[in-house]
Every structure is written in structure tokens, then in C-alpha cells.
Amino acid sequence: MGEHYVDVTHVLCGFSKGLISDLDSLLPAASVLVVEDEYVSAARDVPRRIVNHPCVAGVVHAPVQNEQDPARVVRAVSRPRHIRAVVPATEYGVVAAAALADAWGLPGAGTPAAAILRNKAALRAHADSAGLPQPRWRPAESVADVVAFRAAHGGRCVLKPADRQASLGVRLLDADDDAALAWVGTTTADEPRMRARDTGAGRFLVEERLSGPEVSVECLVDGGELLFLNITEKLLHPGPSPVELGHVVPASLPPAVTGELHRLMRLLVTSTGFGSGVLHAEWILVDGVRPHLVECAGRLPGDSIDLLIDLAYGGRIVADLLAVLQEGAPPTRGPALAGAAIRFLSAQPGVVRTVTGLAESRAAEGVREVDLAAEPGTVVKEVTSSWDRIGHLLATGSTGTHAGQNAAAAAGLIEVRTS
Known part of the structure; x- marks a missing residue:
């Protein structure tokens, strides 16, 4: 991993400036290693943005957002000798953090749980099996799926991506709303500076629209x-x-x-x-x-x-x-x-x-x-x-x-x- 990472005790999966600012006051100098996708690192100018944070030893590029094969990030990142914790710093680093923690014998979410939490369709399927109350739902692969579901559920529904954050692409539809227009908006919603290029095709859900605080x-x-x-x-x-x-x-x-x-x-x-x-x-x-x-x-x-x-x-x-x-x-x-x-x-x-x-x-x-x-x-x-x-x-x-x-x-x- 390099001699200049010898004091690393904490690995962050994903770059979060806010979290790193917090860690500056909690952890020693050069004790934090940021693991980020190479494309995202360049798009967000991560090497320059970590310079003024004393706790950060450096950034390592690895397929941190590859949730289909988390073993890839385990193979790409060597275990620091004095590692104490692996922290998911971003939504897109949750599975990688769990996989590294599991591989290195450290506490974490656990890779199976992290995979459920990172995919809204997987979480919906799990909630049904576990008896957790939730809206009725189904995967959506076309505008026709949205229209049929809406018609069967009172003329209203929610359309959303399965793997995004920050309400990106989420649309609330009423009976008279253009489902085709909403479909385009949801399926094209992206945050290219935050997402790796090899994350695979998106998945989408249509859900019952519930009312309440x-x-x-x-x-x-x-x-x-x-x-x-x-x-x-x-x-x-x-x-x-x-x-x-x-x-x-x-x-x-x-x-x-x-x-x-x-x-x-x-x-x-x-x-x-x-x-x-x-x-x-x-x-x-x-x-x-x-x-x-x-x-x-x-x-x-x-x-x-x-x-x-x-x-x-x-x-x-x-x-x-x-x-x-x-x-x-x-x-x-x-x-x-x-x-x-x-x-x-x-x-x-x-x-x-x-x-x-x-x-x-x-x-x-x-x-x-x-x-x-x-x-x-x-x-x-x-x-x-x-x-x-x-x-x-x-x-x-x-x-x-x-x-x-x-x-x-x-x-x-x-x-x-x-x-």
C-alpha cells in the first residue's frame, strides 16, 4: 500500500468532505485512507480536495461502486497493517465498506445486509418477507408498467430509481400526469460526478402512493x-x-x-x-x-x-x-x-x-x-x-x-x- 500509508487506521469508502472534516478533529494526522472510484475521483477533484485535511493520508483508486462483484474492491485494496475501522462515507460506498470489513475481520454492516439496503427493489422484497409494513410495489421496466400499476392503485403512484440517492429521479404521479414524460425523467436522472461509469443498467420501481407525515x-x-x-x-x-x-x-x-x-x-x-x-x-x-x-x-x-x-x-x-x-x-x-x-x-x-x-x-x-x-x-x-x-x-x-x-x-x- 506504500510506506506513506503506514499510519492508516481508518478506511473511508467514498469521498465525503463533510465526514472528513469531522474526522480531522477526531483522528490523528495521516490516519485515514480514502478509497474512491478513479473516474469519480477525477470528476470530483478528490486528490486536490483532500490536501488541506490533516487526517487524510491519501486516496486509493478502486472499484468501490461495483456492487455486483464486491470482491473486486477486496482484491484491489490491501489491508492496512494497523486498520481499526472501515467507514461507508457515501451511499455508493456502503457495499464496498461492508465487504472490506468482512474480509478484514472488522465490525460492519455485513455484506448481505448492505446489499439489501443499497437496492430499493431488494429492500422491498425483503420487507415483504419480513413482515415490515410498506407500500405495495412492483419492478417497472416500461411506461406500460407504470400506467397499469397506477390504474390498479387509485390513479396515483410513485416512480423511482432503485439505486440512487438524494430523491434523484423520484416522481409522484397523479391520474392525469404524463407517465411517459415521468418515465423519461426518472430513467435519465443521474449524477455523473458521483457515479462510476461501470455501475450497470438502472432498475426502477413503481409504488403505491401513501399519504401522511x-x-x-x-x-x-x-x-x-x-x-x-x-x-x-x-x-x-x-x-x-x-x-x-x-x-x-x-x-x-x-x-x-x-x-x-x-x-x-x-x-x-x-x-x-x-x-x-x-x-x-x-x-x-x-x-x-x-x-x-x-x-x-x-x-x-x-x-x-x-x-x-x-x-x-x-x-x-x-x-x-x-x-x-x-x-x-x-x-x-x-x-x-x-x-x-x-x-x-x-x-x-x-x-x-x-x-x-x-x-x-x-x-x-x-x-x-x-x-x-x-x-x-x-x-x-x-x-x-x-x-x-x-x-x-x-x-x-x-x-x-x-x-x-x-x-x-x-x-x-x-x-x-x-x-
């Missing part, structure tokens, strides 16, 4: 045992693309609903055989009380939910993840001590003309951070995935509800006018 559940799991569980309230953009508008931690739910989500997450862990790591599962609460599984990722949550958890509960969820992956002392967490929320900023599609209210927003109650990428001259696109949002605002409060109110009020002070 949405939540996500974040779990820290150690050897199949749930050590910590948080429930996050989700806010969604209106319209055909269900992109997150915001998150609130912790969610305020009736005790019976919270208890049922605990039960279902334990069932998901035991039925998949998930070993150690973090799970991020999304659920629709039908009639506000009956959880139905949307999807589940075997990695840290995105959209700054990990930061919201830290602000609400104290401690650091990334440090807890490292502890369970390197067989350290099991971390302990108590109930939430406060609330935290994030609101994502958007504007009407067009060219930005004016931006007002930033200073007032930053001075508003509970606001911790405001980040806006739009300025006069910026082109704002329609929000069809998480990548299309133009900024965010993070706020805290005495409870999750209070934090959510603070975030909404501060976000309302910002006006981005387009034409």
Missing part, C-alpha cells in the same frame, strides 16, 4: 443491538418531486407511534442481519400513526441530520460510529436535551435579481448558521433533487418544535427574487 429514524447499532435511536420530522417540497425542505430533531410524536417505530427498526435490523453501524430509515406515517417503510440507508444521514442530532442530544454521532466500528466501548446517549432544525432555501426558477434579509435572518432567535449560494446573476433551477437547493438555515431551540419554529421564522426573512 414523513419521518426518518437514525439508529446506532452495535453487533445487531440498537444503542441509540432518534426520530427526525421531515418537511417536503410540494409538487411532483418529494425533496426535503427541512428536518426537525427530535420529532414530536405520540408515544405509541414512537414505540412502533422502535419495534420496526429492531425488526429491520434483525431480519436483515445488520451488524454494526448507523441506519437512516425513512417512514410514512399513514393516518399519522401507522409507519410504512419508504427506504433505509446503511450509513450516516445526509442533509446535516447528524449535526442536528449532536446539537439536540450532545456528543458526536460520528465518534459513536467509529466506536462501534472499531470495537471500542459502546457509547451511551440519553434523551434529547434540546431541539435542532434545518430549513433548506429555494426560489422560483430563473436568474437571481436580488437577495434580501440575510442579515436579519442571521440575527434571528436560535439561528446557528445561514448558507446561501445564490447571488445576483445565479441561475436557480427547479428543485427536483437535493442538489438543486440553493442554501440552508440551521437553528436550535428548547425542543424540536421550538427549533423548527425558529428555523421557519428565520428562513421567512430571506427573499430571493428571480426573473
Whole structure:
């Protein structure tokens, strides 16, 4: 592996600048090795972007996104002499991380569980067999499949890719929506800078469209045992693309609903055989009380939910993840001590003309951070995935509800006018 990697103790599967920034304060210099696909590494300029991160020893190119044959990444990456943990840094590195951990005798998700979590069709089939409540569904191979399923399920449905992230390609269809147009949008949705070129043909699902509030559940799991569980309230953009508008931690739910989500997450862990790591599962609460599984990722949550958890509960969820992956002392967490929320900023599609209210927003109650990428001259696109949002605002409060109110009020002070 090279003499300059002699101090490596942690391997990241996939490049995540946010995770590496966290690890800079948790791990020694030159202790982290990033394993990334060569094409993705070049497209995202990974070698340059890791230079200013002391914890990173370097980047190794390997077929980290080849989920059909994870043994290839095991053959391509030599086991560091002092390795302590393998961490899935991105959605597309989940299976590779599990495969390397298995091969090197380290805790991890387990390759079979990781493969189920990485493919929405595999997860749907598993949930049916395990008795996990979820929407009715079927694989979709053509527009005709979508039209037939929609007609059989009340004239509404959800069309989605089986292997993407960030709501990319997800479409909500009503009875009068053009299924052919939606099919093109879903089947061509891609993120070429994030995806390797040899990932194979995409697969697609059509699902029953359920109604109800949405939540996500974040779990820290150690050897199949749930050590910590948080429930996050989700806010969604209106319209055909269900992109997150915001998150609130912790969610305020009736005790019976919270208890049922605990039960279902334990069932998901035991039925998949998930070993150690973090799970991020999304659920629709039908009639506000009956959880139905949307999807589940075997990695840290995105959209700054990990930061919201830290602000609400104290401690650091990334440090807890490292502890369970390197067989350290099991971390302990108590109930939430406060609330935290994030609101994502958007504007009407067009060219930005004016931006007002930033200073007032930053001075508003509970606001911790405001980040806006739009300025006069910026082109704002329609929000069809998480990548299309133009900024965010993070706020805290005495409870999750209070934090959510603070975030909404501060976000309302910002006006981005387009034409």
C-alpha cells in the first residue's frame, strides 16, 4: 500500500468532505485512507480536495461502486497493517465498506445486509418477507408498467430509481400526469460526478402512493443491538418531486407511534442481519400513526441530520460510529436535551435579481448558521433533487418544535427574487 500509508487506521469508502472534516478533529494526522472510484475521483477533484485535511493520508483508486462483484474492491485494496475501522462515507460506498470489513475481520454492516439496503427493489422484497409494513410495489421496466400499476392503485403512484440517492429521479404521479414524460425523467436522472461509469443498467420501481407525515429514524447499532435511536420530522417540497425542505430533531410524536417505530427498526435490523453501524430509515406515517417503510440507508444521514442530532442530544454521532466500528466501548446517549432544525432555501426558477434579509435572518432567535449560494446573476433551477437547493438555515431551540419554529421564522426573512 506504500510506506506513506503506514499510519492508516481508518478506511473511508467514498469521498465525503463533510465526514472528513469531522474526522480531522477526531483522528490523528495521516490516519485515514480514502478509497474512491478513479473516474469519480477525477470528476470530483478528490486528490486536490483532500490536501488541506490533516487526517487524510491519501486516496486509493478502486472499484468501490461495483456492487455486483464486491470482491473486486477486496482484491484491489490491501489491508492496512494497523486498520481499526472501515467507514461507508457515501451511499455508493456502503457495499464496498461492508465487504472490506468482512474480509478484514472488522465490525460492519455485513455484506448481505448492505446489499439489501443499497437496492430499493431488494429492500422491498425483503420487507415483504419480513413482515415490515410498506407500500405495495412492483419492478417497472416500461411506461406500460407504470400506467397499469397506477390504474390498479387509485390513479396515483410513485416512480423511482432503485439505486440512487438524494430523491434523484423520484416522481409522484397523479391520474392525469404524463407517465411517459415521468418515465423519461426518472430513467435519465443521474449524477455523473458521483457515479462510476461501470455501475450497470438502472432498475426502477413503481409504488403505491401513501399519504401522511414523513419521518426518518437514525439508529446506532452495535453487533445487531440498537444503542441509540432518534426520530427526525421531515418537511417536503410540494409538487411532483418529494425533496426535503427541512428536518426537525427530535420529532414530536405520540408515544405509541414512537414505540412502533422502535419495534420496526429492531425488526429491520434483525431480519436483515445488520451488524454494526448507523441506519437512516425513512417512514410514512399513514393516518399519522401507522409507519410504512419508504427506504433505509446503511450509513450516516445526509442533509446535516447528524449535526442536528449532536446539537439536540450532545456528543458526536460520528465518534459513536467509529466506536462501534472499531470495537471500542459502546457509547451511551440519553434523551434529547434540546431541539435542532434545518430549513433548506429555494426560489422560483430563473436568474437571481436580488437577495434580501440575510442579515436579519442571521440575527434571528436560535439561528446557528445561514448558507446561501445564490447571488445576483445565479441561475436557480427547479428543485427536483437535493442538489438543486440553493442554501440552508440551521437553528436550535428548547425542543424540536421550538427549533423548527425558529428555523421557519428565520428562513421567512430571506427573499430571493428571480426573473
